[in-house]
Amino acid sequence: MWTAISQAFGMVFDPYTLLVMVLASMYGLFVGAVPGLTATMATALLVPVTFFMAPIPAIAAIVTATAMAIFSGDIPGCLLRIPGTPASAAYTDEAFAMTRKGQAELALGAGLVFSVVGGLFGTLVLIFAAPALADFAIQFSSYEYFWLVLLGLTCAVFITSNRPLKGLVTLFLGLLVACVGLGNPAGFPRFTFGSAEMTGGIGMIPLMIGMFAISEVIRFVVDTAPPAELVTDKVGNVLAGQWELAKKYPMQILRGSALGTVVGALPGAGADIAAWMSYAISKKFSKEPEKFGTGHVEGIVESGAANNSALAGAWIPALVFGIPGDSITAIVIGVLYMKNMNPGPTLFVTQPQNIYAVFLLFIMANIIMLPMGILCIKAAKKILKVPRNVLMPVILLFCTVGTFAINNSLFDVGVMLAAGLLAYVLEENEFPIAPAILGVVLGGMLEENFITSMIKSNGDFSAFFSRPIAAFLGVSTLLVWFVPVLLKAWRARVASAQA
Amino acid sequence: MKINDAVFGLLLTLISLAILSTIQSYPDIPGQQVGPALFPGLIAMALGVCGVVLIYRGWQERHSVPWLKTADWLHSSRHLIGFLLLTGGIVFYILASTDLGFLPAAWLLMWALMVNLKVAPVRAAVLSLLLSALVHFAFYTLLRVPLPWGVLTPWAW
Numbered sequence: 096m097w098t099a100i101s102q103a104f105g106m107v108f109d110p111y112t113l114l115v116m117v118l119a120s121m122y123g124l125f126v127g128a129v130p131g132l133t134a135t136m137a138t139a140l141l142v143p144v145t146f147f148m149a150p151i152p153a154i155a156a157i158v159t160a161t162a163m164a165i166f167s168g169d170i171p172g173c174l175l176r177i178p179g180t181p182a183s184a185a186y187t188d189e190a191f192a193m194t195r196k197g198q199a200e201l202a203l204g205a206g207l208v209f210s211v212v213g214g215l216f217g218t219l220v221l222i223f224a225a226p227a228l229a230d231f232a233i234q235f236s237s238y239e240y241f242w243l244v245l246l247g248l249t250c251a252v253f254i255t256s257n258r259p260l261k262g263l264v265t266l267f268l269g270l271l272v273a274c275v276g277l278g279n280p281a282g283f284p285r286f287t288f289g290s291a292e293m294t295g296g297i298g299m300i301p302l303m304i305g306m307f308a309i310s311e312v313i314r315f316v317v318d319t320a321p322p323a324e325l326v327t328d329k330v331g332n333v334l335a336g337q338w339e340l341a342k343k344y345p346m347q348i349l350r351g352s353a354l355g356t357v358v359g360a361l362p363g364a365g366a367d368i369a370a371w372m373s374y375a376i377s378k379k380f381s382k383e384p385e386k387f388g389t390g391h392v393e394g395i396v397e398s399g400a401a402n403n404s405a406l407a408g409a410w411i412p413a414l415v416f417g418i419p420g421d422s423i424t425a426i427v428i429g430v431l432y433m434k435n436m437n438p439g440p441t442l443f444v445t446q447p448q449n450i451y452a453v454f455l456l457f458i459m460a461n462i463i464m465l466p467m468g469i470l471c472i473k474a475a476k477k478i479l480k481v482p483r484n485v486l487m488p489v490i491l492l493f494c495t496v497g498t499f500a501i502n503n504s505l506f507d508v509g510v511m512l513a514a515g516l517l518a519y520v521l522e523e524n525e526f527p528i529a530p531a532i533l534g535v536v537l538g539g540m541l542e543e544n545f546i547t548s549m550i551k552s553n554g555d556f557s558a559f560f561s562r563p564i565a566a567f568l569g570v571s572t573l574l575v576w577f578v579p580v581l582l583k584a585w586r587a588r589v590a591s592a593q594a
Numbered sequence: 595m596k597i598n599d600a601v602f603g604l605l606l607t608l609i610s611l612a613i614l615s616t617i618q619s620y621p622d623i624p625g626q627q628v629g630p631a632l633f634p635g636l637i638a639m640a641l642g643v644c645g646v647v648l649i650y651r652g653w654q655e656r657h658s659v660p661w662l663k664t665a666d667w668l669h670s671s672r673h674l675i676g677f678l679l680l681t682g683g684i685v686f687y688i689l690a691s692t693d694l695g696f697l698p699a700a701w702l703l704m705w706a707l708m709v710n711l712k713v714a715p716v717r718a719a720v721l722s723l724l725l726s727a728l729v730h731f732a733f734y735t736l737l738r739v740p741l742p743w744g745v746l747t748p749w750a751w
Contacts, residue, residue, distance in 0.1 A: 279630050317673045492703065500733055546632070
């Protein structure tokens with residue numbers, strides 16, 4: 096173990112990796128601070144570049160950039176009342192109200208400091224939970240994996256979306272996209288329309304770049320709303336008063352970090368949902384709920400910690416089971432496969448040095464967030480004035496070339512455009528995108544474990560419940576499906592009986 | 595652009611039927627009861643059920659939710675042209691970049707979009723040139739992606 100840890104230190108403290116981290120943190124802070132560019136988009140745009148790196152610098156780039164982007168999304172929320180990333184949306188109004196009261200420093204500082212705290216908390220849980228879970232998961236057979244993937248997909252639809260039916264639709268579309276090509280247990284070419292390019296399946300990276308980056312560029316180009324005005328000119332010392340906040344709200348910080356980690360670990364739910372839930376809980380349990388919405392820092396402290404802890408939480412199922420906890424780790428899983436670091440419990444046995452390196456990267460990224468974040472807040476005025484009408488065409492070109500670079504294929508560029516248009520239309524009509532991505536990422540795994548289990552059991556479905564953990568996971572999945580339906584029917588019956 | 599759920603439902607049901615008819619010809623794995631048709635078949639059936647429910651919901655709401663409600667940008671010619679430039683620009687890049695070369699195709703794509711987004715034409719021309727050269731340097735020189743030279747082949751480096 097100590098050899099692996101020292102190897103991990105060697106890889107992370109390599110000058111090249113450190114340089115990548117510094118550059119990635121500037122990139123992440125910038126992307127997060129520009130409204131309309133999300134942390135997921137930052138990751139998708141990084142993939143073509145990381146494609147050419149060794150595994151650890153590639154992961155370092157993604158971990159650092161996403162952590163920074165989730166924090167810096169707070170900056171335009173506070174100064175322009177536009178969240179930089181969806182993860183800051185929950186408390187944008189609160190932060191802006193604080194700016195109006197002349198407390199922009201306190202709001203931004205709380206966002207930064209408690210992002211670091213939340214991020215480190217999530218990392219600690221990752222460090223302790225992931226190896227323990229991997230020890231446990233090493234005994235899993237195809238039955239357990241089948242139920243685990245199905246439970247993950249179910250969570251993505253039912254917990255993360257307020258429109259389960261539409262979530263189901265996008266999930267099924269994603270699963271169908273995963274069916275395209277030769278990559279199925281029978282090795283039979285499906286839905287290829289005679290095209291040689293499609294026999295290899297639809298590439299995950301073009302899909303992600305399309306769904307997360309091109310759709311945002313489309314949204315910007317067709318946006319008819321006038322641009323927002325900057326309300327404050329200068330921001331003072333953001334660290335002032337943060338220690339007092341930490342002493343005043345220890346419970347809130349702990350609760351936000353813990354909830355964020357758990358929500359992050361649930362498939363499909365990421366930093367944005369963690370922040371919304373945390374803000375609501377903070378208000379519910381606050382001693383001063385009436386102050387929420389008027390520029391009160393308590394909710395920012397709690398949900399600011401939650402959205403950053405969710406990032407690390409999302410890596411737990413991603414590393415241990417290959418099941419992404421959010422859309423960022425969905426992309427990360429694609430990168431891990433490209434780098435021959437196939438996620439799963441065996442990764443902890445065969446490449447422990449890489450796992451320790453990932454843990455170290457998380458700690459480092461969260462620590463350098465503090466100085467880099469302060470610099471970013473100082474430069475906020477300039478970043479927010481970057482002409483987006485120049486930036487968006489550059490992003491479009493970058494997406495196009497980046498997609499091409501993965502396989503040197505123009506077909507992939509077409510896939511990217513189609514995915515971008517589809518994501519735009521679906522989102523405009525309130526179909527959530529996250530389940531589709533999870534469907535694409537997990538479709539192959541779900542089918543493989545399903546078919547293997549069916550062959551093992553000679554088509555007997557009861558075998559899916561024959562092992563204790565499989566039975567537990569199976570029953571849990573079925574409960575998530577049917578309990579809401581039964582509850583609804585029961586409530587309707589009670590209501591009609593009363594009427 | 596808001597579309598009534600029933601329209602989506604109809605589309606999804608048709609996709610589901612198309613898949614179910616396609617997989618009829620898929621063979622089973624020799625000696626097994628299962629094959630490559632099973633999984634997409636199950637998904638298509640589930641998608642079909644969702645489609646039918648969406649048709650029902652959309653039909654119920656047809657008086658309050660129109661079949662198609664166009665977005666504001668469809669009525670603004672600048673935004674509409676911007677959308678067409680963006681999507682058409684990528685199609686143009688796919689079709690023309692090999693013969694025309696990366697730099698001219700990228701320059702044209704960026705210039706047109708920037709002008710549409712209200713960047714002054716001359717400024718847009720200079721910025722597009724600089725930025726496409728920068729992207730070219732990053733991907734062609736640093737990352738060694740074989741971006742095509744097209745008409746600029748005699749001057750390739």
